[in-house]
């Protein structure tokens with residue numbers, strides 16, 4: 475058991491456990507929401523809707539929140555959008571840049587890319603794809619789930635357990651904690667509900683829990699109605715803990731355990747990254763050039779994430795920011811400039827004082 479060097483460097487302390495994380499492969503998700511339900515059950519999180527569909531999709535929860543720590547997005551796509559996704563994925567994989575060296579003997583001899591770790595649709599790794607240009611090739615191991623004219627993207631979203639976690643950086647009480655497994659959890663007995671972390675998360679994951687009610691001043695302190703169920707941790711910031719309690723007992727997180735398709739994989743973060751890179755290469759070989767990784771790039775604005783995703787379209791399509799950036803990233807530069815400005819003002823003051831003295 476060795477610490478992940480990059481992670482240990484980032485947090486400035488070493489720990490005996492390898493970093494843990496998820497690899498969520500959205501290409502095999504069937505949208506059953508077993509993960510969402512398992513998370514609610516295990517964590518005793520309250521329901522946040524009356525199980526009514528949103529009207530815009532077959533979803534009923536809409537997004538991550540204080541009561542929904544796993545959320546499965548449903549996205550319908552027509553043939554045009556599928557083609558666009560395939561083209562943008564191809565652009566992500568192969569920039570068409572001139573390169574030095576002999577040409578590859580054949581496309582099948584060259585390993586497909588995907589280990590690039592690119593996290594956004596706008597980036598690229600410059601490595602060659604071996605797709606052969608077939609947009610509907612289905613001759614690999616994956617089942618044929620889509621028609622040429624329509625597909626349904628399903629994606630189970632969760633806290634990213636960022637390498638540079640904005641929520642943790644900005645929390646004034648120290649309620650957010652980096653665990654010995656490299657995950658980020660809220661200490662509910664320390665959180666004072668100020669909500670600073672909510673603004674600090676570039677993914678919009680963490681949220682303060684409320685009970686959905688506004689209590690009139692005249693009723694404060696009154697005994698609750700008999701059939702009222704008290705919402706636990708009301709007012710406290712809430713999000714996925716990566717099942718810290720289960721992890722400490724060497725158990726798989728509830729969502730990953732419940733997933734019937736193994737779309738959610740859990741383990742050491744490095745192993746998850748390797749699995750994700752192999753899977754994206756496999757999909758590229760099958761002609762699914764739209765497959766790309768999200769959260770795998772250690773040079774992105776949050777230093778990579780503990781939760782890695784394989785997406786089949788641009789991150790924005792899934793409601794994910796294409797270029798997430800931790801809000802504290804610019805602090806060293808800002809402090810440096812403020813320091814330089816202060817030194818300059820002191821120097822000017824000294825010059826003015828000396829000049830005034832002489833006159």
Ligand code: SF4
Nearest residue numbers: 633634636640641675
């Ligand atoms: S995704 Fe947001 S809430 Fe989760 S660790 Fe990163 S900054 Fe914190």
Ligand code: SF4
Nearest residue numbers: 513714716717727729
């Ligand atoms: S790891 Fe645990 S807390 Fe996080 S989404 Fe899965 S079940 Fe919920």
Ligand code: SF4
Nearest residue numbers: 503504506507509733
């Ligand atoms: S991630 Fe797994 S459990 Fe969740 S909706 Fe998809 S298939 Fe179902």
